[in-house]
Amino acid sequence: MNKNYYAVIMAGGVGSRFWPISTQQFPKQFHDILGTGKTLIQQTFNRFDGLIPSENILIATHKKYEDLVLEQLPKIASSQLLLEPIMRNTAPCILYSAFKIYNENPSGIMIVAPSDHTIENEKAFLKNIQTSLNFCSENDILLTLGLKPENPNTGYGYIQFNTSENDIKKVLNFTEKPNLETAIQFIEEGNYLWNSGIFIWSVKSILKTFETHLPEMFALFSKGQNSYNKTSETDFIEANYKVSQNISIDFGILEKASNVFVLPVNFGWNDLGTWGSLHHKLAKDQNQNATIGGKVIYRDSENNIVRTQSGKRVVIQGLNDYIVVENEELILICPKNKEQEIKDIRLDVKNKFGDNFV
């Protein structure tokens, strides 16, 4: 395995649209959402293990999830954790990991990947990753993996690319969460891809881009150059992370940089961002009902997703297109077409029932 290859798995999110299964105490990536026997972060780790030296796989997460990560990923040592004392979106976290890798190996090529997506065709995925690593080893560019849009989803970022003969295309434009009309237009135009949130670049390239486009943040994390990979790293991060700008890599870097490219990919991606996308992914009965956990009798009911405690019996009569979720503390019943309101519902629950329920 190439010792220059690194992966940074982003595992700090709380997956609030997946509430009430995903909670602050136990977010989505630490659940076996699909019932495969592996949690999402375990699946993500295993996907890279073999291509990337396992000691080069870093996990970026909030410090409160340290124990969960170490428990679920026994191959990961504490030194491979980037523990955020406070959530500051993706840009600071990626800059921190780039500095940490650069400090160890200035020739490092890094993959940044979310911890909570599913990929059906792992072989195709690894081939795309290998292509990307090769390209980024030789070129001073920032690369993202782009997916052919399956529908005018308004929850994703869209990447407009310059059509060319090359496998890897120059990015013209990013549009985050367009309205429906715009999304439909993008799909018709044909040269738009969904942003997968999986990025590949050399640490040299990404550091240079941060220096140009987010100079304050770059300066802040530069101060830690004598601390990364040393015992003082924790203290440095504890003292400085909280003062960093709170911004995503998309807004802070990718939309501004001129050397961004995209590799169109097709490996059966699902971000499991919502209950609806999970429903899409799960095995279903002849009436398109998907069941996780419990045992359900569906009567005159179609197109539901029902997730209960293991062993719980459920009878659904005359209900179509709903999400039904139950755990020890709580039951949620919500139409699938209102799943974007789950964030609001979660706030409502926080206000009315308290922090323990979100």
Added chain:
Amino acid sequence: MNKNYYAVIMAGGVGSRFWPISTQQFPKQFHDILGTGKTLIQQTFNRFDGLIPSENILIATHKKYEDLVLEQLPKIASSQLLLEPIMRNTAPCILYSAFKIYNENPSGIMIVAPSDHTIENEKAFLKNIQTSLNFCSENDILLTLGLKPENPNTGYGYIQFNTSENDIKKVLNFTEKPNLETAIQFIEEGNYLWNSGIFIWSVKSILKTFETHLPEMFALFSKGQNSYNKTSETDFIEANYKVSQNISIDFGILEKASNVFVLPVNFGWNDLGTWGSLHHKLAKDQNQNATIGGKVIYRDSENNIVRTQSGKRVVIQGLNDYIVVENEELILICPKNKEQEIKDIRLDVKNKFGDNFV
């Protein structure tokens, strides 16, 4: 208190339309369905206690509920229980109780009342009962209490009466569970009442009517005349009850006898026969949602009844006119207008999940 007065509280039903709260192991009458602090059978007992000598209150139930009755009604002695070894509908049970009372007191006047109804105006109820007891002490008749129909409910029995100046009217006809068109017509005609299932008669009158209209059943239970209220009663019932005809008092006696009368009453009766009738009875929020047990956030939801385990939190988004019930083992979600299917659902559950769930 008049020592000739007796009450027989019928507590053998399984309340299958109230599944999954009402189960074979723990039927409706033993639940505090309304959250008043008293179970339905306790409320029914208390209603008679004071008017009827408490040693003259008998409880007829299936023998498997013996412990539940004795636990919930500490004033009741084992000798006051009529334990059915097998369910045989109301006629055999009433005949058994009539013989048992006659054996103790041939001048007995008995009230028969279900254990699982609610009555709002207890004062009015007791006044009606007193009127009925007086009338039946003096007349060889069978009396039922009849309620002014509130709507063309097709789940009840309708009593057509002979309009007259008297408070107590002669019954012309019984119609069990008419279709909607007929029920509407009955209400328009004005001389129809709902059958409350509360009956009053002297033991002499009811025994005579059984002898005429159900002679085989009368002969069967006559054989026990030397056993009633003696230690041999249990053995006699165990040996003979199962061979009795299985028929209701309505079909077997009231529809045939010529001396049936009805007292029109108005004491805020609810048979709590279905989730819908419970919804009608409960306190509701401004959107007509009724909650029992848990704590519920209703969002864009109207006219639901939600009954969960105590302390369970529930969020209902975009749901109207549903029954949502949860207990430790099971969740039921069913439209209110499909509540008549709950009996079928229960059978479905029995077949698919097993006897423990019904």
